[in-house]
Amino acid sequence: MAQILSPLPGTFYRSPSPGQPAYKNDGDSVAVGDVIGLIEVMKSFHEVKSEVAGSNVRFTADNEEPVMAGAPLADLD
Amino acid sequence: MAVKVISPGLSTSVQDLGRPGYYHLGIPEGGGMDRFATRIANLLVGNEPGAALLEATFMGPELEFTEAATVAVTGGELPPKVNGEERPTWESFPVKAGDRLSFGYLKGGARAYIAISGGIDVPVVLGSRTTYVLGALGGFEGRVLKAGDELPIGTGTGTSGKSLPANLRRPQISPAELRMLPGLYWHRITEAAGKRFFEDTWKVAPEADRIGYRFRGGAPLEFVEREQPFGAGSDPSNIVDACYPYGSIQVPSGTEPIVLHRDAVSGGGYMMLGVVISADMDLIAQLQPHTPAKFAPVTLDQALAARADNAKLMARAEEYLAG
Known part of the structure; x- marks a missing residue:
């Protein structure tokens, strides 16, 4: 099992903006470099790109959840 | 001697011990936000405590060295790596020409101070090499680092293996x-x-x-x-x-x-x-x-x-x- 970790501390968002569909839904496949969410910190938004590939993504961090650097965001098979 | 910025991190800037004396004109002192870590990083690589170094916020940059140097990383726990191999924090280590310095995920604190023997040799503006980003003043072109930047480095005399034990550092207590x-x-x-x-x-x-x-x-x-x-x-x-x-x-x-x-x-x-x-x-x-x-x-x-x-x-x- 692989994990996607947050590269930054801040607030995690699942979609590019409010009301937009999530970048990835539970069960989707993820390739290296896919954007899986955003982190907001210091008045700007940063894309979280997966450094691992896998299938059946399961998010462990909620939309708008505060996260620390290195916190797990999602699990992959 | 230069250091090439391969990736800049989130917000990495050249800092020293600041630019006092202009606050009444609206120009803040600036300098490394963690003064203790700024001074110690410099001393570990044989620099004056107020030499210019890099302050990396939350995320480390990736740097390539054109010549050998001594490096130390202090402040927040941002694990340094040379060509992918982890190095200790609060301890000076050598890099060779062509080596790449990168960082793992931040494990504690918020800001890391990356000192290079010889210091970062950007022009002195109003008595300091500190970057004041809001005023586009000092540091490297008055801004945070970008991929492709080449930072000039002075001539240093650092030795590796110098470290500051944990009991001599400032403890971080939560809350x-x-x-x-x-x-x-x-x-x-x-x-x-x-x-x-x-x-x-x-x-x-x-x-x-x-x-x-x-x-x-x-x-x-x-x-x-x-x-x-x-x-x-x-x-x-x-x-x-x-x-x-x-x-x-x-x-x-x-x-x-x-x-x-x-x-x-x-x-x-x-x-x-x-x-x-x-x-x-x-x-x-x-x-x-x-x-x-x-x-x-x-x-x-x-x-x-x-x-x-x-x-x-x-x-x-x-x-x-x-x-």
């Missing part, structure tokens, strides 16, 4: 206790609000940066009613414009306290509850967003004693490294 000296405008809030301010646990807001650290999560302030004086805005948190000291705590609309830090604006129209004491300014530099902090009132005598203790901690560390 952080920020000691403050209540100030001129304290009378503007009610006694109950003042009590709550110190009782509540606040959390660092994600907007916090070099200019100011915003906190949220505590109760809104209750102001003593008054007719706003001529020249002050209509909000009860407004005053007739005044000077803002480093460390001053303003609370716009009474909701979210902001502690001004090294890139502070020098004045404005918000009342300040007081100032965080100089001894605790470094602590703020190492707070990640969403981490808890409390404010604690101290007297001027206690603030001065804490400043002396802080100077002793610095002196002990410097003596150890000189010995």
